[in-house]
Amino acid sequence: MEPLDYILAGVIEAFTANPAVELGPLIISWPILLVAFGFVVGVLVGATPGLSGPFAMALALPILISIFGFTPDALLPVLGCLVGIMKGATVGGAVPAILFNTPGSPDAFMTTLDGYPMTQNGQGGKALRVAHFASVSGDTFSDIMLFICAPFLALSIEKYLGLPEKSALMILSLSFVAVVVGKDTFKGLLAACFGLLVASVATGTDAYPRLSLGSDVLASGLPTIAVVIGVLVVSEIFISIEDMCRSARTQRDALAQQQAGDSTLSMRERRKLLPFIGTSMCIGTVVGALPGIGTTLAAALGYTAGKKMHRGTPSFGEGAPEGIAATEAANSAVSGANLIPALSLGIPGNIAAVFIILAADTIGGFNPGPSVFRFAPDEVNHELVIAFSLFTLMFAANLLNWATGAWFMRLLGGLVRVPKQVLLPVVFLLTLTSVYVQGSDISDVYILLVFGAVGYFMRSSGVPILPFVIAYILAGPFETTVRAAFEASGSDPYFLFTGFIAPVFLLLSAVIVLAAGWLRAGSSPN
Amino acid sequence: MNSLHKRRDLCIATLNVVFALAVLFVWIPRDIDTGVIDEWRRTVRIGDAMMPTFAAIGMLISGFVIAVRTLWRDERNECRQMEYGFVIAMALILFLSLLLMMKTGPVLVNILLGEGASYSSLRASAPWKYLGFFVGGTSLVFCCISLSYRAVRWRYALIAFLSTLLIAALYDLPFDNLILPPNGDF
Numbered sequence: 001m002e003p004l005d006y007i008l009a010g011v012i013e014a015f016t017a018n019p020a021v022e023l024g025p026l027i028i029s030w031p032i033l034l035v036a037f038g039f040v041v042g043v044l045v046g047a048t049p050g051l052s053g054p055f056a057m058a059l060a061l062p063i064l065i066s067i068f069g070f071t072p073d074a075l076l077p078v079l080g081c082l083v084g085i086m087k088g089a090t091v092g093g094a095v096p097a098i099l100f101n102t103p104g105s106p107d108a109f110m111t112t113l114d115g116y117p118m119t120q121n122g123q124g125g126k127a128l129r130v131a132h133f134a135s136v137s138g139d140t141f142s143d144i145m146l147f148i149c150a151p152f153l154a155l156s157i158e159k160y161l162g163l164p165e166k167s168a169l170m171i172l173s174l175s176f177v178a179v180v181v182g183k184d185t186f187k188g189l190l191a192a193c194f195g196l197l198v199a200s201v202a203t204g205t206d207a208y209p210r211l212s213l214g215s216d217v218l219a220s221g222l223p224t225i226a227v228v229i230g231v232l233v234v235s236e237i238f239i240s241i242e243d244m245c246r247s248a249r250t251q252r253d254a255l256a257q258q259q260a261g262d263s264t265l266s267m268r269e270r271r272k273l274l275p276f277i278g279t280s281m282c283i284g285t286v287v288g289a290l291p292g293i294g295t296t297l298a299a300a301l302g303y304t305a306g307k308k309m310h311r312g313t314p315s316f317g318e319g320a321p322e323g324i325a326a327t328e329a330a331n332s333a334v335s336g337a338n339l340i341p342a343l344s345l346g347i348p349g350n351i352a353a354v355f356i357i358l359a360a361d362t363i364g365g366f367n368p369g370p371s372v373f374r375f376a377p378d379e380v381n382h383e384l385v386i387a388f389s390l391f392t393l394m395f396a397a398n399l400l401n402w403a404t405g406a407w408f409m410r411l412l413g414g415l416v417r418v419p420k421q422v423l424l425p426v427v428f429l430l431t432l433t434s435v436y437v438q439g440s441d442i443s444d445v446y447i448l449l450v451f452g453a454v455g456y457f458m459r460s461s462g463v464p465i466l467p468f469v470i471a472y473i474l475a476g477p478f479e480t481t482v483r484a485a486f487e488a489s490g491s492d493p494y495f496l497f498t499g500f501i502a503p504v505f506l507l508l509s510a511v512i513v514l515a516a517g518w519l520r521a522g523s524s525p526n
Numbered sequence: 527m528n529s530l531h532k533r534r535d536l537c538i539a540t541l542n543v544v545f546a547l548a549v550l551f552v553w554i555p556r557d558i559d560t561g562v563i564d565e566w567r568r569t570v571r572i573g574d575a576m577m578p579t580f581a582a583i584g585m586l587i588s589g590f591v592i593a594v595r596t597l598w599r600d601e602r603n604e605c606r607q608m609e610y611g612f613v614i615a616m617a618l619i620l621f622l623s624l625l626l627m628m629k630t631g632p633v634l635v636n637i638l639l640g641e642g643a644s645y646s647s648l649r650a651s652a653p654w655k656y657l658g659f660f661v662g663g664t665s666l667v668f669c670c671i672s673l674s675y676r677a678v679r680w681r682y683a684l685i686a687f688l689s690t691l692l693i694a695a696l697y698d699l700p701f702d703n704l705i706l707p708p709n710g711d712f
Contacts, residue, residue, distance in 0.1 A: 063697075066704050186588045186595070190542060193584030196577060197549065204574035210558040211578060242612045244674040422682075425670030426689040429663050433693055433707060440710025442628065449620060460608040461538050475577065483572045491570035 003375055010388020014080075014396070017389075018073050031080035031389070034064075035397050038081035040408065042088020047412040049096040049420060051427065053089025054351040057082050058233045059430055061355055062225055062438040065362055072365045075386060079359055080393045086352045087397045090139060090332045091405045094131035095412055098324070099124050108331075110299045114316065114323030121319055125410060129265040130321040131328045132406040134273065138281035138329035140398045142336030145285050146343070147391050154344035154373035163485035164495050166370075168505035170478045173347045174471055175509040176290070179516040182464030189513065191463050195471030196478075198227065203476065205483075217443045226435050226448040227472065228358060231465050232351060234448060235455025237428045244421050269321070276306045276322045277329040284333025289340045290349070295331040302330025336394070343368050343387065346477055348470055357473055369477070530607070535596040542589030549582040612673075619669040627662025628708045631655075646712040650705075656694060659706045663690035 001009070014031050021028040038060070045056040064081055068074035097108040098115030111131065118127040161169065178188035202209035202221040212218040280302030287298040306326025307316045316323045335352060342353035346369030360366040365386070372383045435448050455465050489495035497503050554575050564573030632645040634657055648654040667686035672678045697704045 067701060184592075186591045187538075190538075190585055190588035190592070193581045193588060196581035197585065200578040200581065204558075204560075204577075206558070206560050206574045208559045210574045211553060213557060238616060241616070241670055241674050242609060245612055245676060246607075246609060421674035422671055422685055425667040425674070425686070426693075428670060429667050429690065430693055432666075433659075433663075433697060436707040436710070437697055437704040440705045442624075442708055442711045445624070445707065460606050461534055462606070463538065479577050482576075486572050487569070 001375075001377060001380055006375065006381070006384050007388050009380075009385045010390075011392045013385055014076065014389040014392035018077065029076075031076040031393055032396055034077045034081040035084040035393050036400060038084020038086075039088040039397055039400050040084075042085035042090075043092035043405070043408045044088075044412055045085070046089035046092025047095035047409065048092075048418065048423065049100065051423065052093070053086050054355070055233055055236075055427065056085045056089060057352060057355040058229045059427070059434050060085060061359055061362075062229075062434040065225075065359075066434075066437050068363075070363055072363075075360070075363050075365055076389055076393070078363060079356065079390055082352075082355055082359060083390070083393050084397050084400075086335055087139060087394075087401055088405075088408075090335050091132055091135045091401060091409060092412065094135065094324070094328055095128065095409050098127045098131060108299075110303045110327040110331075111324055113303075113327075114318070114320050117314075117317075117319030118321070118324070123319070126265055126321065127324055128409045129406055130273065130324045132409055133265065133270060134277050134280070134325035134328040135332040136398065136401045136405055137277050138284055138331075138333035139335060139401065141281045142285045142288060142333040143391075143394050143398060144336075145289075146336045146339050146394075149289070150340050150344040150387075151373045153340065154370040155375075157345060158370040158374065161370075161501065162499070163481055163488055164498055164502040165505065167478070167482045167485050168496055168502040168509075169345070170347065170474060170481065172505045172509045172512075173341070173345070174467070174474060174478075175512050177349075177470050178467040179512050180290075181466045182462070184462060184464075185513060185516045187461075187463045188467045191458065191465065192467040192471040195468040196475050198222065198468075199472045199475030203479075217447075223435075223439060223444050223447060224358060224472075225362065225438065226444045227451050228354065228469055229431060229435060230448040230451025231455035231458075231469055232354075233431055234428070234452025235459055235465065237424050237431070238452060238456040239459055240420065240424050244424075273322060273325040276309060276326045279305050279309065280326045280329035281333040284330040285337040287330075288334035288337030288349070295334045295350075298334045299327045299331040302326045343372065343390075345369060346474075348473055351466070351469070354469055354473055361473075532596055535592055539589045539593035539596060542585050543593065546582045546586035546589060549578065550586070554578055554582070615673060619666065619673065623662045623666035623669065625662075626665055627658045628711070629658070630661040631658040631708070632712070649709040649712045655706060655709050656698075658708050659694055660687075660690055662707075663693065 015029055016027050018030045019027045020030045020033045041056055041060070042053060045051045046053060060081055061078070064078045065074070068077055093108050094111050094115065097111040099119055101112050101116040101119075115127045115131065118124065157166070157169075174192050175189075178192040179185050180188075182188050182191075201211045202218055204210045209219045209221070280298075283301045283305060284295075284298040287301065288295075303316070303323065303326050306322055310316055310320060310322050314320050334350070338349040338353050339356065341347045341349045342357055346357070346367070348354040348357050357368055360368055366372070366383050372381075372387050374381050374384065376384075432445055432448065436442065436445050438444070458465050458468065486492075486495050489498065492498070496506060558573075558575045558578070560573035560575060562573050562575045562579055564571055631649070631654055635643050635645045635648060635654060645654065664683070664686045667689055668683050671682040671686060675682070694706060698706055
């Protein structure tokens with residue numbers, strides 16, 4: 001098959017395979033239906049103070065797998081729903097920030113700076129339109145970059161990097177994530193190494209499941225979804241309940257503001273926003289393509305760049321639409337670009353990418369990594385067809401977002417009033433139930449709670465959890481690649497130091513770790 | 527230096543160093559059959575002990591550096607305050623809720639239907655299949671809401687019951703193959 005045939009096959013697969021509704025020539029497939037469903041859920045979750053896209057993805061994944069099973073047909077609907085949630089939550093996150101001055105995530109804090117003053121001035125509707133326009137522009141741009149860059153990056157990796165270089169690249173990525181996430185290099189490394197250790201339990205090539213302590217529960221392996229959701233979601237719930245418990249009035253009831261003023265956004269006003277959106281979406285895409293660097297930095301950089309570009313009144317921080325546009329375009333542009341390392345290298349860059357990879361790993365039939373983008377003219381590379389189907393679903397989600405996102409945002413602004421104190425316990429029970437129904441085994445719930453406690457202690461001690469999760473997900477492919485590289489080298493103990501590229505990657509890993517420690521030491525007050 | 531932060535960092539470092547040493551010298555040698563390097567049919571290959579050893583050495587070094595740095599340097603980082611009362615309360619809530627979830631069904635079956643009846647034969651039929659989930663789920667949500675507000679109200683119990691009902695309906699009504707907790711374990 002030629003490249004164009006693959007693209008066409010991907011589009012057809014997304015739109016027609018696995019039909020849910022057939023009305024004569026009109027076919028609505030399960031993947032498209034679930035993109036729409038995921039998008040609505042994503043906007044709702046993003047707009048709910050205290051919840052976020054990764055929360056919803058974590059809850060949805062076990063439910064979706066329980067519903068669709070582990071068949072090849074399940075892959076696209078599950079991925080479609082996750083993509084829908086990811087995109088919906090990206091735009092929905094601006095709603096509480098703008099209307100209620102309640103940022104659901106750190107990056108949304110920048111949105112409150114101009115969004116809430118606009119709401120106070122009676123321009124809440126306009127602020128939401130600005131946020132939607134900027135967010136969906138940044139998201140679409142970032143997706144286009146993903147479609148272009150991921151195949152080229154993967155092909156380059158496949159062409160120029162052998163097994164030792166791929167092993168060294170994984171070490172470099174892990175070091176990078178460990179160092180850039182959080183405030184402490186060595187706590188990041190600690191988390192990453194702990195992730196590798198946990199991933200070692202009951203895996204390996206020997207008949208005896210290693211590190212299983214003779215336990216039947218451990219011998220069958222730790223359920224990946226329970227471990228990941230425990231560390232990411234349950235720990236966050238524990239932390240939030242503790243914070244609310246500490247000050248019983250932390251979460252004051254959000255008061256909706258009157259939207260009596262101008263809530264329209266003319267073409268002229270949109271054109272005025274374009275330079276800010278353009279700059280921020282480029283920043284967001286570059287930041288997003290680097291694993292581990294989240295939306296917060298992108299939002300901060302986008303806002304700062306916008307502030308320098310801005311002339312006139314109102315100035316940034318006093319209700320300037322340009323401030324909202326700069327922030328939202330930057331943080332939304334991260335989401336698509338984050339999938340560049342995930343799809344082309346198999347290295348998840350953020351939590352959303354973790355769930356995409358987790359879904360692919362759990363269901364099977366699609367292993368994100370360089371081999372996905374192998375354009376084989378003589379045979380059909382089904383993984384490549386799935387990759388283009390995934391791109392099509394992302395494109396469909398973007399179209400939906402352009403068409404209905406702004407309307408949903410305004411609608412949900414009035415609906416979402418549930419206090420966090422009530423919402424999080426309910427989400428907690430939902431999480432326990434969704435993990436249980438997947439395996440119908442209470443030990444999965446115990447493992448979920450144990451790793452929830454691990455995540456809670458890590459967060460409370462300033463140890464970042466993202467390096468743990470990424471190392472845990474990457475451990476399997478990393479070990480396989482290192483083993484294969486070692487055997488291919490004829491058991492050369494210096495197999496990671498052969499050639500030019502692998503030593504450079506290893507050197508870069510060392511430099512990143514050492515330089516980050518030195519820079520932090522230099523910037524500390526003493 | 528913030529003494530809480532210093533104590534906590536020292537605690538993390540010490541725990542990690544001790545844990546990493548235990549992994550390296552006790553757990554890995556006793557619980558992995560192949561070494562770091564393994565020879566199989568005259569082929570030298572990487573053994574199952576390689577990755578955990580690599581990870582444990584990484585933890586050991588990181589823990590050691592954190593300990594040395596904490597003792598030698600005076601840093602002022604923000605430190606989240608952990609409430610031990612909350613940890614104990616949460617552990618109790620989880621223990622009691624899961625206990626209620628696991629035991630309510632079998633105990634009620636025993637009381638209401640006599641010693642001869644077994645819960646496992648009734649786990650797929652209403653109302654028995656909902657008992658454990660309703661009692662355990664409602665108590666979990668109710669206790670967590672009460673803990674968040676630091677107050678106990680009938681309203682919270684009602685919210686907890688309704689939300690548990692909604693979650694049960696979400697899983698049980700549309701999907702025949704999904705089993706509510708704890709019925710899969712009987």
